[in-house]
Amino acid sequence: MASICFYFQVHQPTRLKHYTVFDKKEHYFDDHKNGTICKKVAEKCYLPANRLLLDVINKFQGKFKISYSITGVLLEQLFSFSPKVIDTFCQLAETGCVEFLAETYYHSLSFLYSHDEFIEQVNKHTKAIETLFGQKPKVFRNTELIYNNDLAQLIESMGCFDAIITEGADHILGYRSPNFVYTPSGCSKLKLLLKNYSLSDDVAFRFSNRNWAQWPLTADKFARWINKVNGNGNVVNLFMDYETFGEHQWENTGIFEFMKHLPEEILRHPDNNFKTPSEVAESYPSMDTVDVPHLISWADTERDLSAWLGNAMQSNAIHELYRLEKKVKNFSDDKLLSDWRKLQTSDHFYYMCTKYFADGDVHKYFNPYDSPYDSYINFMNVLGNLQKRCSKKEDTVCPV
Amino acid sequence: MKVLMLGWEFPPFISGGLGTACYGLTKAMDSLGIKVTFVLPKMVDANYGDHVKLLSPEPNQSSEEFFKLDALKNVTFRTISSSLQPYLTPKLYHEKIEELHLKKQKMNRVFSWENKKLCENDYVYENTPKPISTNSGQNYDGDMYTEVNNYAAMAVKLAQNEQFDVIHAHDWMTYPAAVAVASATNKPLVVHVHSTEFDRSGEHVNQTIYDIERAGMHAANKIIAVSHLTRNIIITRYGISGEKVEVVHNAVERNGNWALNKNFIKKDEKIVLFLGRITMQKGPEYFLQAAKKVLEVMDDVKFVMAGSGDMMHRTIEMAAELGIGQKVLFTGFLQGEDVQKIYKMADIYVMPSVSEPFGIAPLEALENDVPVIISKQSGVSEVLTHALKVDFWDVEEMANKIIAVLKYPPLQITLRDYGNFEVRKLRWKESATKCAKIYQEALVSV
Numbered sequence: 001m002a003s004i005c006f007y008f009q010v011h012q013p014t015r016l017k018h019y020t021v022f023d024k025k026e027h028y029f030d031d032h033k034n035g036t037i038c039k040k041v042a043e044k045c046y047l048p049a050n051r052l053l054l055d056v057i058n059k060f061q062g063k064f065k066i067s068y069s070i071t072g073v074l075l076e077q078l079f080s081f082s083p084k085v086i087d088t089f090c091q092l093a094e095t096g097c098v099e100f101l102a103e104t105y106y107h108s109l110s111f112l113y114s115h116d117e118f119i120e121q122v123n124k125h126t127k128a129i130e131t132l133f134g135q136k137p138k139v140f141r142n143t144e145l146i147y148n149n150d151l152a153q154l155i156e157s158m159g160c161f162d163a164i165i166t167e168g169a170d171h172i173l174g175y176r177s178p179n180f181v182y183t184p185s186g187c188s189k190l191k192l193l194l195k196n197y198s199l200s201d202d203v204a205f206r207f208s209n210r211n212w213a214q215w216p217l218t219a220d221k222f223a224r225w226i227n228k229v230n231g232n233g234n235v236v237n238l239f240m241d242y243e244t245f246g247e248h249q250w251e252n253t254g255i256f257e258f259m260k261h262l263p264e265e266i267l268r269h270p271d272n273n274f275k276t277p278s279e280v281a282e283s284y285p286s287m288d289t290v291d292v293p294h295l296i297s298w299a300d301t302e303r304d305l306s307a308w309l310g311n312a313m314q315s316n317a318i319h320e321l322y323r324l325e326k327k328v329k330n331f332s333d334d335k336l337l338s339d340w341r342k343l344q345t346s347d348h349f350y351y352m353c354t355k356y357f358a359d360g361d362v363h364k365y366f367n368p369y370d371s372p373y374d375s376y377i378n379f380m381n382v383l384g385n386l387q388k389r390c391s392k393k394e395d396t397v398c399p400v
Numbered sequence: 401m402k403v404l405m406l407g408w409e410f411p412p413f414i415s416g417g418l419g420t421a422c423y424g425l426t427k428a429m430d431s432l433g434i435k436v437t438f439v440l441p442k443m444v445d446a447n448y449g450d451h452v453k454l455l456s457p458e459p460n461q462s463s464e465e466f467f468k469l470d471a472l473k474n475v476t477f478r479t480i481s482s483s484l485q486p487y488l489t490p491k492l493y494h495e496k497i498e499e500l501h502l503k504k505q506k507m508n509r510v511f512s513w514e515n516k517k518l519c520e521n522d523y524v525y526e527n528t529p530k531p532i533s534t535n536s537g538q539n540y541d542g543d544m545y546t547e548v549n550n551y552a553a554m555a556v557k558l559a560q561n562e563q564f565d566v567i568h569a570h571d572w573m574t575y576p577a578a579v580a581v582a583s584a585t586n587k588p589l590v591v592h593v594h595s596t597e598f599d600r601s602g603e604h605v606n607q608t609i610y611d612i613e614r615a616g617m618h619a620a621n622k623i624i625a626v627s628h629l630t631r632n633i634i635i636t637r638y639g640i641s642g643e644k645v646e647v648v649h650n651a652v653e654r655n656g657n658w659a660l661n662k663n664f665i666k667k668d669e670k671i672v673l674f675l676g677r678i679t680m681q682k683g684p685e686y687f688l689q690a691a692k693k694v695l696e697v698m699d700d701v702k703f704v705m706a707g708s709g710d711m712m713h714r715t716i717e718m719a720a721e722l723g724i725g726q727k728v729l730f731t732g733f734l735q736g737e738d739v740q741k742i743y744k745m746a747d748i749y750v751m752p753s754v755s756e757p758f759g760i761a762p763l764e765a766l767e768n769d770v771p772v773i774i775s776k777q778s779g780v781s782e783v784l785t786h787a788l789k790v791d792f793w794d795v796e797e798m799a800n801k802i803i804a805v806l807k808y809p810p811l812q813i814t815l816r817d818y819g820n821f822e823v824r825k826l827r828w829k830e831s832a833t834k835c836a837k838i839y840q841e842a843l844v845s846v
Contacts, residue, residue, distance in 0.1 A: 020800035021697060057507075312810035354818055355785070373788055375805040376811055 002179075002229045004266055005274040005282070007141070007165065008242035010046070010070040011075060012038060014346035017367055019381045026389065028339060028382045033368070035081045038074075044081035045246035050088035052245075056099045056263055064263045065097045065274040068242070069141050072125050073106030073345055075132070086132070090248070095131035099276035100129045102137035108344035109308060111142060112295075113150055113322040121156065126160070128256050138377055139277040144194065144347050145239075145298035149291065152184030152192065152251070156382065160192065163281035165239065167298040168194035172290055179233025181284040185291040191281040192290055195239040195298065199225060204240035208253035217257055223265035224270075230271050234284045239298075300355070308349040313376040318349055321341065322384055327390045335369040336389060343383065351375035401839060402435040404564040405557065406574035410440055410477070416677055417760040418594050421626075421650050422570055423481065428651075428832035430472045437562055438475055441466065441482035441551055441573075473649070477832070478562075480554045482547060492710065493544040540608040541722075545608060550670075551576035556584050566839045567592060572609055575616025582619065588842035591620040592648075596633050599680055599755040601668070614638050624648050624835065626758040627779025638735065648834045649783050650762035651826040670701045670806045673746035675739070675761055678709035678754075683752035683792045685718060690752070692722045693799035698806060701727065706742055708733040741826075743768035748805045752792045753778050762787065766823040771815035773801050783826060786818040 015037070017030035049182035057064050078085045092098045103123035104110055110118040122140070130136050140161045142151060155164050168178025174180075177366070178194040202222070206212045214221070229236055241248065249255040267274050275283060299307045309315050321343055327341045352372045367377040405426065422438075462653035467474055493712070511756045553575035568590045569578030569620050576593060579711045582589040597613055617623055623645045625631035631645045667819055684705065691703040704716065705728060710731070719728040734742060743749075749765035749772045755780035763780065765772050766787075774781055774791040788801045805812050 020796060021803045022693070022796060022800065233440060281793065311814050313808075313814050316810035354814060370789065371785065373786075376808075376814075377788075377801060380808055380811075381800070382805065397422065 001267075002226060002233060002272050003235045004226065005235055005237045005275050005277055005280050007101065007237070007239045007277060008068050008079075008244075009141075010074060010242040012041065012071075012347045012364075013072045013079065013107065014073050014342045016378055016382055019385070021363070021384070023381065023385070026335075026339075026385065029342065031316050036075055038077045038081040040130070041310070042078070042085050043244060044251070045077075045243050046082070046085045047088060048251070048256060049242065050085065050092060051257075052260060054088065054092055056093045056260065057092070060263055060267070061099060062105045062266060063274060065099070065276050065279070065317075067099040067139075067276045068092075069101040069103050069110040071103065071107040071122075072128055072285055073107060073342060075128060085201055090133065093135065094248060097276075099139070099278055100133050100135055100137055100231065101277065102129065102140045103163070106344050107143050107346055108339045108341070109143060109146065109346050110319065110344060111146065111154070112305075112309075113318065115154060115326055116343075117322075117325060118154075122158070124280040136160070138162045138164060139193075139281065144308070146295060146299070147292060148295045149185045149293055150293075152190055153186045156184075156187045156190040161193040163193055163277055164293075165179065165193045165237075165277065167193070167206065167296055168197055168237070169296050169301055169303045171303070172292050172296060176288060176290075177233055179229050179236055181234065181280060181289050182288040182290045183286040185289050186215070186295075191286060193235070193237050193277055194290075195237050197298070199236055200240050203238065203255075204248065204315055205247045207244075207255055216254070217258065219261035219265040221260060222258075222386055226266055226272065227269050235275070235280050237280075246358050249290050271294070273382055298369070303320070306355055307353050308346055311352070311372075313351045313352050313372070314349045317352065317376060317379050317383070320380075322367045324387065324390060325385075326352075327394070331390075331393050333393070335391075336386070339386060343379070343386070348375070348379055352379070401566070401836065402564040402588075403429070403437070403839065404559060405438045405560055406569040406578050407438060407440045407582075408570065408573050410438065413759045415691050417650075417758065418571060420653075420760050421594060421758075424653055424828040425832055425835065426475055427653075428828035429835070430474045431829065432475060432832055432836065434832070434836060436475045437478060437564060438586060439480060439555060439558060442479040442624060445448040449739060478558055480551060480558065482551050482554075483579070490544045494548075500667060503772065520773060541615060544771050548573055548576050548612070548656040556580045556713045559585055566842055568592060568835070568839075569616065570594060572613045572616065574621075575612055579616055579619045588621040588839075588845065590622045590624060590842050591616050592626075593617070593630055593634060593757070594626050595757045596630065596637070598637055598677075599630075599757050600632055600747055602680065602754070609743070620644070621845045622646065622679065622838050624838060626650055627782050629777070629779045629782070630757040635831045646834070646838050648831050648838070649779070650758045650760050650763070650769050651828040651831050652823055653828070654762060654824075667745065668700065670698075671745050672701060672703045672750045672802055672806075673705065673706065673742060673765075674752075675706040675734070675749065675765070676744065676751065678705065678707050680706075680711060680713040681720075681755055682709070683754045684715045685749055686752040686754075686792050686795055686798065686829060688715065688718055688722055688724070689795040690729060690750070690798035691719075692724055692765060693796060694802050694806075695724055695727055697803055698800075701707075701806065703728045704732045704742065704746070705729065706731040706732060707738075707770060739764075740768065741772050746770045748802060749779075750796060750798065750802065751775055751778065752790075754792050755778065763823050764815075766819040769816050769820055771819055772806070773798065783817070784822065786815060786822050788815070 014029050016028055019028060027176055065088055068301060069253050100124055102125055104121040106121055108121060110121055126137050138161060140155050145167045152164055155161050177385050178196045183194040184192045202217060208216055209215055226236055294303055296303050297305055324340060328337055351369050352375050353365050409424045409607055426438060428435055467691040531708060565589050567578050567582050569575055570592045571594050597610045617634060617640050623634060623640060625634055625645055625647050628647055632649050634640050634645050635642050674687045678684045694701060716730060719725045735819055743765060749762060749770045751759055751762050751774045752760060755773045756775060758779035762772040762774050773788040776789045777792055782790055790798045790801060
């Protein structure tokens with residue numbers, strides 16, 4: 001039996017506007033740019049992909065299932081700039097074939113810096129998903145699939161999740177296959193689902209690469225690879241950014257056609273089926289305990305945190321940011337809290353990454369800044385203003 | 401491969417990046433085994449300083465001189481007495497010549513020719529100026545264009561006794577000489593464009609210089625541009641076909657001679673450094689405007705302007721007018737160890753050039769562990785990624801970036817470390833190899 005488990009990550013950061021040390025305004029975000037990008041991605045990816053998947057779900061009457069993790073910062077932007085996308089997600093939710101996962105509302109790295117803040121953000125996200133889509137998330141995924149034993153234990157202790165998702169990194173699995181369900185070290189109930197990065201990346205990264213020996217990738221070819229898992233695995237976890245459809249892989253690469261025909265080809269084999277992450281966790285027993293003492297992620301070949309925290313600027317910026325937590329939370333100022341939290345979105349730190357910067361690779365493509373240095377300067381100028389706001393409040397709250 | 405190279409300056413006779421580039425390139429060619437005869441004009445002026453060693457034959461015998469440097473085995477230097485100097489304008493040239501005349505007349509009264517002393521080395525100290533002999537007096541008629549042509553005539557004479565395969569000429573003053581040598585010897589010509597009249601003079605180009613540049617470029621079999629920026633100017637402004645123009649970026653010499661420890665210098669103020677000629681092209685006024693803005697936010701900062709040039713007085717006045725005179729220091733032209741010292745003191749180097757075909761100084765700054773802010777309108781911006789980049793006119797952004805570097809040590813550290821690493825990859829050997837390939841192409845095209 002091989003179950004295919006699709007999970008799509010849906011996220012756009014709230015990008016900062018150009019903010020110099022001379023700026024005084026307390027509005028930090030580039031509404032115009034965020035709106036433009038949001039609308040563009042909605043037109044190229046979210047709307048066509050949602051409509052396509054809705055059609056396929058209706059066609060297969062319960063046999064085709066998928067899951068999403070949509071960040072709170074994107075939901076807010078969709079409400080402002082492209083509410084139609086929310087409608088189509090609601091329609092998807094109503095089919096009963098779509099599961100929504102939980103994550104930090106702000107797509108943050110808060111787990112690494114403040115457990116209190118982390119739990120607040122997970123709860124905020126859960127609440128938003130429940131309100132919008134009428135289902136309480138049962139499976140958790142952390143930002144960028146950042147994970148270790150401590151995270152799994154924290155999630156289990158929260159008591160509302162059945163499973164957690166992370167990268168099926170070679171160095172945590174050793175000889176083991178990602179195509180089974182596992183238990184995180186130190187957990188009893190919580191299950192661990194691991195991304196099959198090889199098959200996931202065939203779609204997400206290699207699909208349109210003409211230098212790839214397997215190009216072009218067709219639905220029946222991909223289904224044959226999936227069929228090979230039969231007999232030596234229970235589940236194939238295909239986890240990828242939703243923007244794979246139409247944004248990372250453009251429509252003219254045939255990615256939508258591929259997705260349209262894939263369910264049919266997969267279901268041609270009688271032993272195959274589609275399951276959501278919750279169903280996978282429920283259907284299959286844990287085969288082993290996986291011990292992950294050190295942090296991993298799904299990024300780059302290193303599968304570590306160096307894309308966000310690899311240089312002195314990144315760690316300085318994030319430390320300065322979290323140092324404000326107590327102050328920010330002391331005042332009941334929703335705007336201040338929300339601004340502070342939007343600065344936590346991992347993308348801000350990703351833009352400061354100097355790794356591969358000179359090579360002009362994927363890091364550059366998604367970077368609104370000319371250089372990691374520009375992004376750090378901009379972030380620190382914004383943070384400087386936020387700090388001033390805090391100090392000003394302190395002065396007025398407790399006048400000396 | 402034997403190259404007849406025509407330049408205008410060579411260390412220690414330097415006043416700018418051209419000499420540094422010629423030195424780096426020639427040294428790398430030497431190490432690649434390329435034989436170079438380097439011809440350069442030698443101004444008969446005592447200002448070069450007494451650490452300069454030139455072998456000079458009998459003083460009155462010839463206008464040509466010949467010498468070799470021990471370090472460079474494959475390079476022979478030939479100098480032609482001439483008053484050409486880089487970065488001169490016709491007007492400045494005239495003033496310089498007048499000054500030289502006066503000085504020589506004065507000196508003549510003090511020294512007699514026979515007093516000239518030989519030093520114990522192989523070389524002769526050229527620390528006393530030669531009096532103007534009657535037969536060379538015609539060279540000093542105060543007209544730079546005539547001098548350029550005289551230089552060309554002498555270069556042809558010199559070239560007739562030289563063996564070489566290709567001619568390599570650096571910037572416009574040597575183009576007439578190079579073109580003349582090429583047509584006299586039928587050898588291929590490569591011209592190396594370190595800057596154009598548009599970089600030096602903006603839109604107010606000197607037509608004569610432009611014409612000389614254009615003629616040189618059109619006569620050349622191949623053109624080497626120091627950046628894509630310059631290559632575009634050559635194609636669009638001089639009407640040269642793109643396939644003739646190749647880009648060879650400059651590089652930087654590895655130093656390590658100066659073991660100055662940064663910790664030795666105690667200072668309670670941050671230092672922002674401008675190092676370069678103080679001319680229109682280098683954008684000194686943008687530096688000052690940015691300084692003014694920085695000082696609105698920070699107090700413990702000094703702005704050091706190291707260099708000299710025709711805008712120096714105006715720049716000093718401007719600092720005063722902006723009310724930041726006490727915060728801006730002018731050091732004049734710096735050389736050798738003084739340059740290293742100023743780098744060791746600096747927290748950030750700023751190059752606000754209006755138009756910079758390449759710009760070697762930022763590479764030297766990074767080599768000396770000083771992070772850099774460079775103008776986007778510069779060739780060096782093509783090879784540096786670990787640098788802050790601004791439009792030269794955007795003084796607010798320039799100030800924003802200066803403040804950030806001074807305020808956030810992690811930014812300074814990251815820029816410095818990655819920048820230094822990046823600069824290490826820019827080696828003259830690579831540039832010289834590219835030139836050698838271009839020579840081969842030029843040889844085929846003849």
